[in-house]
Amino acid sequence: xxxxxQTPKFQVLKTGQSMTLQCAQDxxxxxxxxxxxxxxxxxxxxxxxxGAGITDQGEVPNGYNVSRSTxxxxxxxxxxxxxxxxxxxxxxSSYAGVSGYTFGSGTRLTVV
Amino acid sequence: xxxxxQDPGPLSVPEGAIVSLNCTYSNSAFQYFMWxxxxxxxxxxxxxxxxxxxxxxxxxFTAQVDKSSKYISLFIRDSQxxxxxxxxxxxxxxxxxxxxxxxxxxxxxxxx
Numbered sequence: 001x002x003x004x005x006q007t008p009k010f011q012v013l014k015t016g017q018s019m020t021l022q023c024a025q026d027x028x029x030x031x032x033x034x035x036x037x038x039x040x041x042x043x044x045x046x047x048x049x050x051g052a053g054i055t056d057q058g059e060v061p062n063g064y065n066v067s068r069s070t071x072x073x074x075x076x077x078x079x080x081x082x083x084x085x086x087x088x089x090x091x092x093s094s095y096a097g098v099s100g101y102t103f104g105s106g107t108r109l110t111v112v
Numbered sequence: 113x114x115x116x117x118q119d120p121g122p123l124s125v126p127e128g129a130i131v132s133l134n135c136t137y138s139n140s141a142f143q144y145f146m147w148x149x150x151x152x153x154x155x156x157x158x159x160x161x162x163x164x165x166x167x168x169x170x171x172x173f174t175a176q177v178d179k180s181s182k183y184i185s186l187f188i189r190d191s192q193x194x195x196x197x198x199x200x201x202x203x204x205x206x207x208x209x210x211x212x213x214x215x216x217x218x219x220x221x222x223x224x
Binding site: 004031040041042043044045050090092097098099101103104105106 | 116118120144146153154155156157158161200202204207208212213214215216217
């Protein structure tokens with residue numbers, strides 16, 4: 001049982017490049033979400049999904065795109081990377097509301 | 113004013129000390145209160161979960177919620193070096209993750 005798996009763990013991008021951060025869970029959780037973590041800011045919600053085919057925006061969605069074609073996978077796409085998107089990105093999934101969250105180990109992204 | 117404020121730390125204590133970590137918030141609609149522990153370069157993991165006001169104890173950890181004062185606390189008794197981590201408070205109005213608000217975190221070091 002792998003839990004929530006994020007790839008890659010580290011990534012350096014040049015401004016304007018695009019990339020996809022992968023997130024997969026093997027717990028059959030309906031709810032999945034993406035957060036970014038910046039120093040002094042806490043975790044902020046980017047996008048979330050309550051099930052396959054359903055996604056919605058969180059607090060900071062600009063510059064990011066998501067889709068949810070299967071229950072297991074929830075990729076996050078950076079459309080045109082900017083230095084302001086330098087951050088640590090966490091994917092999370094849940095089966096039972098706020099008490100059932102499992103986070104991945106994160107992707108550290110640097111945009112130069 | 114941020115929606116959730118947390119003692120910034122960092123906090124250093126000797127092994128065996130009692131640790132008090134605190135958060136204040138402004139949104140009186142918050143009903144669900146969580147404490148997460150995050151080790152360096154890892155994702156957050158749920159430590160304590162409380163619904164509405166009151167105390168909850170789990171081993172060496174006690175979570176307190178005072179909704180009248182909009183104040184929550186996490187107490188760690190007999191602190192151990194393995195408790196060295198960043199502690200994040202999180203709150204939600206409902207039982208769904210799209211309304212999670214995280215505090216910025218307090219870094220704790222327990223010195224042997």
